[in-house]
Amino acid sequence: MAKEMIAMLLAGGQGSRLYALTETLAKPAVPFGGKYRIIDFPLSNCVNSGIDTVGILTQYQPLVLNEYIGNGQPWDLDRLYGGVHVLPPYQKASGSDWYKGTANAIYQNISFIERYDPQYVIILSGDQICKQDYSDFLRFHKEKGAEFSVAVMEVPWEEASRFGLMVADETDRITEFQEKPKNPKSNLASMGIYIFNWDILKKYLEEDEANPESENDFGNNIIPNLLRDSRKMYAYRFNGYWKDVGTISSLWEANMEVLDPEKSGINLFDEDWKIYSRNSGMTGHKISAGAEVENSMLTDGCRIKGTVKHSILFSGVRVEKGAVVEDAVVMGGTVIKAGAVVKHCIVAENVTIGENAVVGAMPTEEEKGVATIGSGVTIGDNAKIGPKAMVNKNVEGGEEQW
Amino acid sequence: MVNSSTSALGIIFPNSYDALVPELVNVRLMASIPFASRYRLIDFVLSSMAHCDINNVSVMVNNNYHSLMDHLDSGREWDLVRKNGGLTIFPPFAEKESKPYVGRVEALAGILENLRDQKEKYVVMSDTNLAVNFDFRAMIDAHIASGADVTVAYNEQELPESLLKSQSNDKGFYYTFDINDGRITKIYVNDKEPGIQNFSMNIYVVERELLIDMVNTAFVRGQQFFERDVLLAQLNKLNVQAYKYDGYVARISGMKSYFDENMKLLDDHNLDALFSGAPIYTKIRDDNPTRYIEGARVQNVMAADGCVIEGEVENSVLFRGVKIAKGAKVKNCVLMQGTVVEAGANVEYLITDKNVTITAGKEMRGTDTFPVYIAKFQTV
Numbered sequence: 001m002a003k004e005m006i007a008m009l010l011a012g013g014q015g016s017r018l019y020a021l022t023e024t025l026a027k028p029a030v031p032f033g034g035k036y037r038i039i040d041f042p043l044s045n046c047v048n049s050g051i052d053t054v055g056i057l058t059q060y061q062p063l064v065l066n067e068y069i070g071n072g073q074p075w076d077l078d079r080l081y082g083g084v085h086v087l088p089p090y091q092k093a094s095g096s097d098w099y100k101g102t103a104n105a106i107y108q109n110i111s112f113i114e115r116y117d118p119q120y121v122i123i124l125s126g127d128q129i130c131k132q133d134y135s136d137f138l139r140f141h142k143e144k145g146a147e148f149s150v151a152v153m154e155v156p157w158e159e160a161s162r163f164g165l166m167v168a169d170e171t172d173r174i175t176e177f178q179e180k181p182k183n184p185k186s187n188l189a190s191m192g193i194y195i196f197n198w199d200i201l202k203k204y205l206e207e208d209e210a211n212p213e214s215e216n217d218f219g220n221n222i223i224p225n226l227l228r229d230s231r232k233m234y235a236y237r238f239n240g241y242w243k244d245v246g247t248i249s250s251l252w253e254a255n256m257e258v259l260d261p262e263k264s265g266i267n268l269f270d271e272d273w274k275i276y277s278r279n280s281g282m283t284g285h286k287i288s289a290g291a292e293v294e295n296s297m298l299t300d301g302c303r304i305k306g307t308v309k310h311s312i313l314f315s316g317v318r319v320e321k322g323a324v325v326e327d328a329v330v331m332g333g334t335v336i337k338a339g340a341v342v343k344h345c346i347v348a349e350n351v352t353i354g355e356n357a358v359v360g361a362m363p364t365e366e367e368k369g370v371a372t373i374g375s376g377v378t379i380g381d382n383a384k385i386g387p388k389a390m391v392n393k394n395v396e397g398g399e400e401q402w
Numbered sequence: 403m404v405n406s407s408t409s410a411l412g413i414i415f416p417n418s419y420d421a422l423v424p425e426l427v428n429v430r431l432m433a434s435i436p437f438a439s440r441y442r443l444i445d446f447v448l449s450s451m452a453h454c455d456i457n458n459v460s461v462m463v464n465n466n467y468h469s470l471m472d473h474l475d476s477g478r479e480w481d482l483v484r485k486n487g488g489l490t491i492f493p494p495f496a497e498k499e500s501k502p503y504v505g506r507v508e509a510l511a512g513i514l515e516n517l518r519d520q521k522e523k524y525v526v527m528s529d530t531n532l533a534v535n536f537d538f539r540a541m542i543d544a545h546i547a548s549g550a551d552v553t554v555a556y557n558e559q560e561l562p563e564s565l566l567k568s569q570s571n572d573k574g575f576y577y578t579f580d581i582n583d584g585r586i587t588k589i590y591v592n593d594k595e596p597g598i599q600n601f602s603m604n605i606y607v608v609e610r611e612l613l614i615d616m617v618n619t620a621f622v623r624g625q626q627f628f629e630r631d632v633l634l635a636q637l638n639k640l641n642v643q644a645y646k647y648d649g650y651v652a653r654i655s656g657m658k659s660y661f662d663e664n665m666k667l668l669d670d671h672n673l674d675a676l677f678s679g680a681p682i683y684t685k686i687r688d689d690n691p692t693r694y695i696e697g698a699r700v701q702n703v704m705a706a707d708g709c710v711i712e713g714e715v716e717n718s719v720l721f722r723g724v725k726i727a728k729g730a731k732v733k734n735c736v737l738m739q740g741t742v743v744e745a746g747a748n749v750e751y752l753i754t755d756k757n758v759t760i761t762a763g764k765e766m767r768g769t770d771t772f773p774v775y776i777a778k779f780q781t782v
Contacts, residue, residue, distance in 0.1 A: 288701075
């Protein structure tokens with residue numbers, strides 16, 4: 001039985017710009033928004049859009065991600081036929097290869113896609129926070145009679161040169177592609193989400209693979225080749241919330257935007273478009289007498305005895321008496337001991353921040369930065385971590401790191 | 403595990419003591435009463451069983467069980483989806499002479515054939531009016547070590563006021579014991595003795611073959627109650643051992659105790675005592691985290707996910723998806739899933755059932771000894 005459309009989710013990126021957060025974790029597995037991981041967004045979008053077959057292409061530090069995905073049940077993607085499949089590079093009779101590029105990752109899994117005999121394939125990216133209805137995107141693709149469509153966002157002209165841009169005519173047909181150009185001719189930024197007719201995708205993947213010069217990348221190779229051949233390529237305008245969380249500051253920012261859904265537009269409180277995740281199974285969170293919690297999000301297992309302002313705390317975070325947490329993203333299982341001050345930073349999972357330690361600082365004219373503490377790190381009592389610090393090793397009591 | 407000489411299957415009686423909380427079981431049963439901000443009472447016994455390798459669990463539903471079936475679904479959240487065993491819900495057998503069961507004996511008689519087909523050596527039985535993180539494995543070991551025919555778990559506590567005050571027996575039976583060197587020498591039914599008692603938790607370990615014999619014999623004689631008609635009557639013949647449980651026990655024996663047991667969990671010692679063991683599983687609802695908006699004032703509160711808090715909350719337990727609007731004041735309340743307290747409302751000592759709305763500006767007060775209960779879907 002053929003599937004109309006299946007999804008291939010590119011989750012192999014190392015996420016090197018997230019430094020301490022991705023040392024032992026693939027980027028799509030990075031926690032986000034209090035109880036989610038980044039990959040929950042594309043996966044939930046898939047199931048909410050009626051896509052029940054998803055291949056996840058992994059390569060870098062896949063352990064946490066593999067375990068997290070498991071059989072796909074939390075996303076309702078445990079299916080008899082289809083469902084979610086993690087697809088690491090594998091050995092073949094004629095040798096094995098790492099995924100050389102985004103296109104090569106799909107190329108190496110052509111046989112997976114063919115099992116489902118799909119008409120369309122949607123290529124998704126595992127490093128974006130976005131609530132998007134892919135079925136609407138597919139409707140557009142069909143209406144235009146397209147062979148390839150790309151989801152695009154309008155970005156401010158002054159920022160346009162940071163993006164891959166699609167130049168489109170009045171019918172939304174793409175006439176040109178500019179990768180981070182100095183002189184942008186368009187402000188339609190590619191979101192890295194594509195729908196292909198499968199026969200077209202397969203043809204171009206095979207052609208690309210045969211070219212030893214190619215980087216095997218969608219943006220640099222496949223899309224230019226489609227343009228060269230004047231294929232029917234269309235730009236689908238998306239105007240919901242979308243954020244690439246590939247850097248520490250954008251990840252921090254996106255988390256803060258969750259706290260302000262009215263303004264930012266990223267509403268996780270949407271009964272009709274739930275974001276699913278694997279549950280922590282902890283008991284309800286607890287705010288003690290004497291604690292202060294304002295403008296923040298808490299989830300199961302949190303125990304708050306100190307002050308929490310404008311912050312996102314993940315499951316099982318403990319904030320002891322007299323500790324202050326402000327403008328911070330604090331991931332699961334972290335303990336912030338009495339009197340510690342944690343500000344304007346990202347603290348990864350299972351970190352211990354010692355008594356009266358100081359991590360990060362509110363931004364000032366001279367110094368802006370999001371301090372980052374990697375997972376499992378212990379910050380000693382009275383230690384001081386500067387606002388630009390990137391900490392991935394234990395810091396002894398009383399020491400300073402900038 | 404099934405072939406091991408210590409393997410056990412579980413049988414849960416989800417309707418036991420329904421009569422003690424008539425308001426709460428109007429649309430559900432004891433097992434599916436919401437408790438501790440994100441759980442249902444059955445989660446505790448069921449999770450405890452799952453953690454003790456009791457992977458073959460039968461739930462003997464009697465009436466009002468739709469909410470429980472919805473909650474348990476396939477049993478996946480408790481890791482009880484198994485090819486062998488797993489979770490089985492036994493509704494009352496639909497035949498012309500069948501009707502809801504009265505006592506344990508009748509319920510078990512209805513599944514005797516099924517019990518005969520199982521492979522586990524032991525059976526553990528439990529009600530669901532207790533929130534406990536129970537180590538069934540330790541109890542089975544004690545049962546084996548003592549050579550008992552039947553082992554019953556109990557804790558030492560005073561009998562709840564609601565039971566002491568009750569004049570009739572129509573709210574069901576509860577049991578207290580005299581114990582001599584571990585062996586139960588006397589069983590009291592609906593005793594009114596003040597002070598600390600050996601209070602039965604109605605958790606049993608018995609060999610499956612023996613249980614089948616006991617139930618068979620009792621049922622033929624028209625007997626209904628396992629404790630009163632089987633154990634009590636044969637205390638001199640059967641070696642019935644008492645197993646003292648020292649862990650945390652939240653026992654629901656009335657509306658007041660339901661309120662108190664929720665409130666007690668605001669004390670970290672109690673919360674840790676109940677939850678520090680193996681995790682308690684429950685149905686996943688995929689709520690977003692709880693959001694505290696600018697201006698929220700929150701003191702001594704336990705809350706589940708999915709809440710939006712803008713007002714003032716003190717000494718309260720909030721279930722999933724509770725909304726407290728700006729300027730609203732909530733003090734000493736247990737607010738179940740989906741309760742909405744609108745702007746400027748001021749409430750104290752309230753138990754709201756699911757999806758209750760307290761409209762803007764309303765003032766409502768119960769008292770410490772008599773919390774006001776508001777039924778499901780009501781708008782005040």
